Amino acid sequence: MTEANGSWATNEGSRYVTDELYEQLREAAARSNTLGRSLDAAATAEAASLVHFEARLLDEGRYGEWTALFTEDCIYWVPITPGGGDPRSEWSLVFDDRRRLLDRVAWLEAGWVHPRNPAPTTCRLVSNVEAFDQPDGMRLVRSNFCIHESRRGRMRTWVGSYEHVLRRDGDAWLIHRKRAMLVDSAEAHENLVIIL
Amino acid sequence: MTEANGSWATNEGSRYVTDELYEQLREAAARSNTLGRSLDAAATAEAASLVHFEARLLDEGRYGEWTALFTEDCIYWVPITPGGGDPRSEWSLVFDDRRRLLDRVAWLEAGWVHPRNPAPTTCRLVSNVEAFDQPDGMRLVRSNFCIHESRRGRMRTWVGSYEHVLRRDGDAWLIHRKRAMLVDSAEAHENLVIIL
Amino acid sequence: MTEANGSWATNEGSRYVTDELYEQLREAAARSNTLGRSLDAAATAEAASLVHFEARLLDEGRYGEWTALFTEDCIYWVPITPGGGDPRSEWSLVFDDRRRLLDRVAWLEAGWVHPRNPAPTTCRLVSNVEAFDQPDGMRLVRSNFCIHESRRGRMRTWVGSYEHVLRRDGDAWLIHRKRAMLVDSAEAHENLVIIL
Amino acid sequence: MTSGAERAGRGAGRDYDQLVQRSRVHRSVYVDGDIFAEEMRKIFGAVWTYLGHESEIPEANDFKATRLGLRPVLLTRAQDGSIHALLNRCMHRGTVVCTAASGNARSFTCSYHGWTYSNTGKLTGVPFPGGTGPDFDRSELSLLALPQVESYRGFIFGVLDAKAPSLREYLGPAAALLDEWIGGGRSRRLVLRHGARRIAANANWKLYLDGAADGLHPLFTHRSFIELCSSRYRPGLFLSEFRRDPDDSEMYSQIMPNGHQYLDQRPSMTPTRWSAARPMPGMEHGVERIRATHGERADAVLEQAAFAGMNIFIFPNLSLVDNNIGVIQPVAANRTEIHWYPVTLSDQLDETLALRMRNGEDSDNFVNVDDVENWERAQEGLENVPEAEWLHTGRGIGTSEPYDESQGVATVAITNEEPMRAYQQVWKRLMQAPAPSLSGVAEGSVPA
Amino acid sequence: MTSGAERAGRGAGRDYDQLVQRSRVHRSVYVDGDIFAEEMRKIFGAVWTYLGHESEIPEANDFKATRLGLRPVLLTRAQDGSIHALLNRCMHRGTVVCTAASGNARSFTCSYHGWTYSNTGKLTGVPFPGGTGPDFDRSELSLLALPQVESYRGFIFGVLDAKAPSLREYLGPAAALLDEWIGGGRSRRLVLRHGARRIAANANWKLYLDGAADGLHPLFTHRSFIELCSSRYRPGLFLSEFRRDPDDSEMYSQIMPNGHQYLDQRPSMTPTRWSAARPMPGMEHGVERIRATHGERADAVLEQAAFAGMNIFIFPNLSLVDNNIGVIQPVAANRTEIHWYPVTLSDQLDETLALRMRNGEDSDNFVNVDDVENWERAQEGLENVPEAEWLHTGRGIGTSEPYDESQGVATVAITNEEPMRAYQQVWKRLMQAPAPSLSGVAEGSVPA
């Protein structure tokens, strides 16, 4: 990863995080429970293919391939406030721009994280995939997840819904924004050291 | 909801609940473990689109839109007896005709239900969607569900399989009958104050 | 079941379990976390149709129909070693050739298994279905499962991922190999008396 | 890790006179696991306790698995029709002998080493008897059986004390209430064959008892139901009467010896009980059919689908409400199940059957859930504030005589907490008495 | 099955002088459920305990649900602006009166039987008062309230002991640290309105305290974060100073009376605290904007987004770290929650807001998880090896004077375990004292 050096501290991997972006995120979250019916079967299947591939990459720890699914100006966001709230003025469980997302992967992979020694194994069920077109040409994908995490004989579950915003990139779609909304986001959680 | 008045007490929202209906429900339940392979991908996707939309409406508390998915002579049934049993002579966890279904929504929405103060949040995974044609022109849909319900720091799960019977309504399908069969339907359950 | 007699002890239902087969299984497992994107929507839907049908047969205890989905030289394998390991030199939770698979069904159905008196009820969520073509013309299917098992008021869950290898049989696909990889395969488990 | 049963005995040192006073009860009575373990020995089975209903085991050799407190019990009907309550626990090494919920069997074979018991509990077979040795006496190793099992109008009760006075005596004036609840003369029988709804609450079992004859809570606890009825239907439906000041109400509560309680709701269900019924699925169709068939008797027939309006509680675990039998099943100090059995009548008309089912579901769906939530909120408050030691139970003191069992039946206002105070005196008396022993067990007994 | 509270009292017989010694502490202090139950009565509320912040209930009649140890508490602001801490447990039958997390209400009605309390705790209404009886005295049945509730710079504390010395006295020299943490003069206020992050650890609550002023663990516990910074960024970022021998460090720890502790991390954050900040989302955009707007004041403005660098711990449950308030919430002997509230300043500039949020998440995501894992590993080791009875707490003995509360503030090296030894002496003193009682409760008290 050539990005993994001090130059990041002033590079583009974070510059797009502006008040305007925050406002977009806040509005999108607030709007998210007004969606109608999913697009047709083809669009839904296309979306499912991507979110299932993504889930598999995470379950198998293929983080390099995983980050390659994201746009350069991506956001990976796990709000605490049910529904999303306002990330500009509130804490999130996770709020990653591309730089911090790469930090996170580097941190996971370096091997020093005690709650990942030994590393948990995970299995992600992602169902209820639905797809929607946005006015800006992006593709919005909703799905629900249930992640089982096993470590040292104990099992944890992480449950909630995803909203992926996809941007077309040639023939394919890239993940532009990913929001994971835990069903119990504002409650106490044990250590979160996996990517949702 | 203009239906929400005393006139319901004698109206059509219940009149279709006859011995014949009970017999149909009993027979359909008894037959339900003889189904073969699902219809083609298109029919399956169409079915999935509907049950996933329904699940999302329930997770988001959009009860008005949810009831609009049902036919005027609908049944929402959650049997206690594994397999279904005979609803005419047995209790169910839920047995709603349209009137009682609207009662249920009104009851939920009025805000007086103590176990919903505060209201639980839910996340429904609905998978294994399969679709079948019935001789009477209806479309039968089978799926499995796992609903996580979070409230005041505690998580509950409700697990089982759905059978939706859809009736064509112009271009679309409406839910004519919905049966939710909990995998532990005859066991003790904590408060059931969500719609399954 | 005409197979259910002593002739099995020397018949073809096991003869294909050779060192070569073991080597194939070991290699396939080792390769399984290098898969790319799923095939198109049609192939995925076809695969989903089969694994969902299979899941339903198991939930409904239709074991005769279930075994009919498998090839004559099938393998049903549940490794202990995460990722699969080497079944030739390691124990598995289950390692069935066709003969032992039929043994298992006969054992379940005969009614003498104490932990199945009464029998548990199950509900299988199978999601994240993806399909891949193999060089040998077989169709590989990946999916994730969460099985809830209820018995005498207690609920257990079995969570992990499946890999089905399908072989074409005329118009249809048969299950040639099925591998169920529990997310906690190497941890302690309570009684496993269902088919995963 | 601590099983409930092993703790019995630890609760023995409590000063129950301190814990249960006339106008207050100590929180430990609801939250202390040691007291709970003690209750499982000293309440359940120390007095006549409901075990099941004859209609659940109608044929010779029928059986049903049930519990007496926490103890697994097989309720059997022998070949000769007699009813037996056997502790479902092998006398060899303690294995639960039968794991089926119900069935028909002349004998039960333990799955571990094959000891076989008749359905009267007799050890009839031990494998390879040549190896048992000379001291082995099969006759001493019958399943422990409740020394007394009796039924009244189909309700089967059992007691561990061989010398306990008769069931009829124990029921006292409640027997007549049971008759009245069943109605229709001695030949009418109840039928439990309509499934069972089991609910679980994270709360102490006595919270159920506290509400058994209480007319104060419905207006607040059941507001969601009352509002539903009034907003979507009309005044006068079930429970709406609880809006009124109970001093103006014709409803009343009654206290009986041995902890039994009663609340008569029928005065609020007029002109007929059916008229108070909330519309239920199929009502219009059902009513039309009944009116067409039964003419002037239609109103009387419809009463078969209406709630009984009688709330009878037989201490410690049987509750008759609406048209249901509720069985209180304690699980832990802070966990209780209620098993609701809808019942019908031996002369139930086919045309009222479905209406009766649907009507009953209404209470389960829209009423009971609010009770459960309040029990759980009470348990939470009681467990977590040690400084607030007391439950207040003094409402109505001074408005009625302190209940004394020698009185027989006492009638009080429905918001008076005297029924609660009365059963608590019974509870205290039992907790202060020694635990009952089974013959053959007491000798050799080891203090736990 | 055993509720925590019921066990209070069982821990009473412990010989705490044996269990807490100068250079070691007995494992039972961390694993024994009876001691935990005792702590919930004798530590939480026996001294001034943090309950919430004024900015969480800014308006008249605002309320917030919180806990005092395990006890559910309603923190209310009355119509007149006064603040009250009410035990959220109905005086009738113990029901939790209010299940909302926060809101605005003049009164609270119990969902069970409708008793209504004002937001100062007064029982203002009982339904159908005609039936209560002559002995019923509403004035004796107010919600139990903490007899003393005071706030300092917006931090609200309460204590069960009506005669406890003032909060200001209890805080002692820590009050000045709070001032310094807030900064900007007395008119600046803190704002808690940015959500809360609740984490759960399967470990005893005191494991948090043990690390509150400890400068030894970061290099090892937080190695994942330190490596992340150095491998992907540059030297000198947050926590990297802990690599150096603390004897060469300018950082220092302080011990204060009543168990309060302090670690000053600012000497490691130079030239400005902001300069030690790890890059966070939006940093470049934010910094440019601030530099453009504020010119030479930009560096000073950026300090608003930087960590405070002061680690203040107010015994027993309030921790100020980074820019967050951490509240220690014990759940069980082996379960603890920490509730982190990011705070901003009343004069926070809009342009530093998002940076401050993002910066704070960094510690939560990449730092705290390693603490939690180590607490859980410690709990596992402590629970399962009875032969290894002791935690070693002797580091630094002989390098500094044994702390005595009469000293006021003592300054020690950041790896010296004297702060831990000091709070343990306070803990021991409290555990050896009787539990506090609430007026009206003590009389009538029943030994649990």
Next chain:
Amino acid sequence: MTSGAERAGRGAGRDYDQLVQRSRVHRSVYVDGDIFAEEMRKIFGAVWTYLGHESEIPEANDFKATRLGLRPVLLTRAQDGSIHALLNRCMHRGTVVCTAASGNARSFTCSYHGWTYSNTGKLTGVPFPGGTGPDFDRSELSLLALPQVESYRGFIFGVLDAKAPSLREYLGPAAALLDEWIGGGRSRRLVLRHGARRIAANANWKLYLDGAADGLHPLFTHRSFIELCSSRYRPGLFLSEFRRDPDDSEMYSQIMPNGHQYLDQRPSMTPTRWSAARPMPGMEHGVERIRATHGERADAVLEQAAFAGMNIFIFPNLSLVDNNIGVIQPVAANRTEIHWYPVTLSDQLDETLALRMRNGEDSDNFVNVDDVENWERAQEGLENVPEAEWLHTGRGIGTSEPYDESQGVATVAITNEEPMRAYQQVWKRLMQAPAPSLSGVAEGSVPA
């Protein structure tokens, strides 16, 4: 909330002579959490207890995480090849030092504050030693190590008592059985490198022991397997011999000093052990290959894939069954894990390997599950019926002499419960003795 360990001591007051009698054992021995906590101190480690196998740590500096009762233990092979059993619990604050299941390491660094221990347990490094203070003596803070660790034929055992007689002495006549089980002369070694199957049962660990040499239960417990064999295959397969009256059987059980037990199943596996094997996957192919390669030796070679037919139990936690090592891992009074390790022989032929694996899975899949269910049913019955206090253990009394350890080996019929009675006497003796202490720990010990 109550950790198991904290309860040790509460079980101390039990009258074990009352609880364990010649023909019966009290239920509390199986259900009482306090007795369980006591067992974890007084049984596991008080006598030689199995910890692991040499083939699991073959190389210098290999290690494996295991448990001694509940205590986490690191089993290490030092650079010099010596084997050590270290309590995996940091001497600083109790943290589990190593969370890896196995690996190769010369030293272990605690993740909390960086104390470093060699793989012989020595504390070799403490960070920033300048700050420890003058009293800090590193040599006193080594990881606690089992004072005695010995192995026999690769089986590694440890004991907490420095003065315990040798392992060889403890094994007594069981050592020869181990030799026989391994077979093939002293040069043959066992290999544990084939994974491990861990099963969990909601039952007390001693239920495993009760069946270790019991020939009565198979016909009933394992009926599903026996029926499978006879319905789909032919007579004479594994376990089918248990259908016959054991008095006519050539199989026999043996009792040895220190609680060891043995059941010889080989007489039922004729003409060869392999001939009793149920068909397993790959059998035809494997047999053909072996016959083709080995000619007349084929039958002998196939015995390598067959079950050993010897059931050896070394008290308290090692069981040899089929071709597996079973390790009994107690978790709670009502929870036990059995860890099954399939083993092969150092001279195992490649062509028998897969057959041996597949054969072993058969027992796991179709046999053991029925044992587990019966243990759980027994636990359920034992926990919930306080009035049925006893497990009956009297079968065979009067048919053989009461076993006395001075006898050495005693042989009894396979349905005689004398082996169970015999180990219970050992259990009682240990529970009546003081708990073992580790040097340096006893002094300073605090009664829990």
